[in-house]
Amino acid sequence: SLELPATLDRTAAQVALTRLKCWLEEFPFSSDRDRAAALSLMLTAAMRPTLESAVAFLISKPNYGVGASTLSKLVGIVATGRIPAMLGAGGGDEEMDKLIATAAIQGRQTWIFDNRPEGLEIQSGLLSQFLSEPVVELREMRTHRSHVIAMRPLILATGVNIIAGRDLHRRHVPCDMTPMTEAPEARTFARPRLLREVQQRRGEILTDLFTVVRAFQQSGDVVQTATLAGYEDWARCCVAPLVWLDEPDPIT
Numbered sequence: 001s002l003e004l005p006a007t008l009d010r011t012a013a014q015v016a017l018t019r020l021k022c023w024l025e026e027f028p029f030s031s032d033r034d035r036a037a038a039l040s041l042m043l044t045a046a047m048r049p050t051l052e053s054a055v056a057f058l059i060s061k062p063n064y065g066v067g068a069s070t071l072s073k074l075v076g077i078v079a080t081g082r083i084p085a086m087l088g089a090g091g092g093d094e095e096m097d098k099l100i101a102t103a104a105i106q107g108r109q110t111w112i113f114d115n116r117p118e119g120l121e122i123q124s125g126l127l128s129q130f131l132s133e134p135v136v137e138l139r140e141m142r143t144h145r146s147h148v149i150a151m152r153p154l155i156l157a158t159g160v161n162i163i164a165g166r167d168l169h170r171r172h173v174p175c176d177m178t179p180m181t182e183a184p185e186a187r188t189f190a191r192p193r194l195l196r197e198v199q200q201r202r203g204e205i206l207t208d209l210f211t212v213v214r215a216f217q218q219s220g221d222v223v224q225t226a227t228l229a230g231y232e233d234w235a236r237c238c239v240a241p242l243v244w245l246d247e248p249d250p251i252t
Contacts, residue, residue, distance in 0.1 A: 002207045004214060010245070013215035016208035017245050023074065023198065023205065026189055027067050030176040036242055037175035037250035038071060041156065043238040045079040045110075046209040048154045052134045054234045056172040057156040058122070058164055065185030066177045068158035069114055070195065076110040077198045078205055079154050086114040096124045104130065104138055104149050116159030123165025131155060131171045132230055170228055173250050216241035226251035 005012040020039060029035040041057045048054055059068040069086070076084030085108075087099050096113075103111050116122060129136045130153060139146045164172050181187060191197060198205065216223075223240040226249050235251065243249050 002203060002210065004207060004211050008211065008215040008218050010215065010219065013212045013241070014245055016211040016215075017242075017247075019208050020205070020212070023194075024071075026191065026194075027071055028177050028179050028184070030178040031248075033248040033250060033252070034174075034176045036247045037173050039242055039247065040173065040238050040250045041071075041075050041175065042078055042205075043209055043213065043241070044234070045075040045154050046206055047213060047237050048079065048109075048152050051152065051234050051237060053132055053231060054152070054154070054238070055228060055231055056127070056131055056168065057175055058162050058168075058172050059156065059158045059175045059177065060162040061158070061160055061177045062179070063160060063184070064115070065183075066179050067184070068177060071175075072112045072114065072156055072158055073195055074198050075154070075156070076112060077195060077202060078209070079110050081199065081202055083195060083199070084108075084110040084112055086112050088114070093123055096122070097126045100124060100126050100130065101138055101140065103153070104136070104151065105140070105147060107151065109151075109153055111153050111155045113157035116157055116162050118160040119163070120159075121163035121165045122157055122159075122168055125167060127155070128167040128171060131168075170230075175250075212241045212245070213237060216244050219244070225249050 020042060024035060024038050044054050059071060061068050073083050087103060135148060135150045137146055137148050221244060223244045225235050225239045225243055228251060239249065239251060
C-alpha cells in the first residue's frame with residue numbers, strides 16, 4: 001500500500017515533483033515544455049486506470065540512441081511494474097491495425113510503438129478509437145469473430161522525426177528530444193541501471209505522482225490549460241497539476 005503525506009498541500013506537491021524530475025534529468029529534452037510532457041506522461045501512466053480516455057504521447061528524436069525507448073520503458077514500468085514488451089512500428093496503416101488488434105485482444109496495458117521509421121506517419125482509425133472510447137468492438141482480421149473490448153491502455157510511440165497522422169492531431173502530446181552530443185549512443189550515465197532502479201522504487205514514484213494529483217485536487221484551485229477536445233478529464237488530472245506547480249503546459 002502507498003502512504004501519501006499527511007498534509008497534501010502545494011509544498012508537498014512541489015517536493016514530490018522535484019523528486020519526479022530527478023528520474024528524468026539525464027534525458028535530453030528539447031525544452032522545458034518537452035520535460036513537462038514527460039512528466040504528464042508519467043502522471044498518465046499512474047492515473048490511466050481511472051480515466052475513460054487519455055491522449056497518446058509521441059516521443060520524437062533527430063536520430064537513434066537518444067533515449068526515447070528508455071523513457072518509454074520507464075513509464076511502462078510506472079504503469080505496470082514490468083519492463084514492457086515493445087511493439088514494432090514499421091509498415092503502413094494495415095500493419096499498424098494488426099499490431100493494435102493483437103495488443104487489445106491480449107489485454108496489454110501499455111502499447112509502445114517503438115522506433116517508427118522516419119517519414120512514416122502514424123495513422124490509424126482503430127488507434128484513434130482506443131484513444132477516445134472506453135469500449136471498442138474489434139473484429140479479428142480474416143475471421144468472423146468479434147470482441148467487445150473494455151480497456152484503458154497507455155499509448156505512446158517513438159521515432160525519428162515522428163509524424164502524427166490527421167486523426168491523431170488532436171489526440172496526442174509531442175515530447176521532443178535533442179541530443180547534446182554528436183554520438184548520443186556513446187554517452188555514459190550517472191544511473192546506468194535506471195530501469196531496474198525504477199522497478200525497485202516504483203512505490204515511491206507512484207506515491208509522488210499521486211501526491212501531485214491529490215494535492216492539486218484538494219487545493220480547489222482553478223487552473224487554465226490548453227484544451228484538447230474530448231480529453232478534458234485527462235487534462236484536469238495529468239496537465240493542470242503541473243501548471244499549478246508552475247511547469248509549462250505540455251499541450252501548447
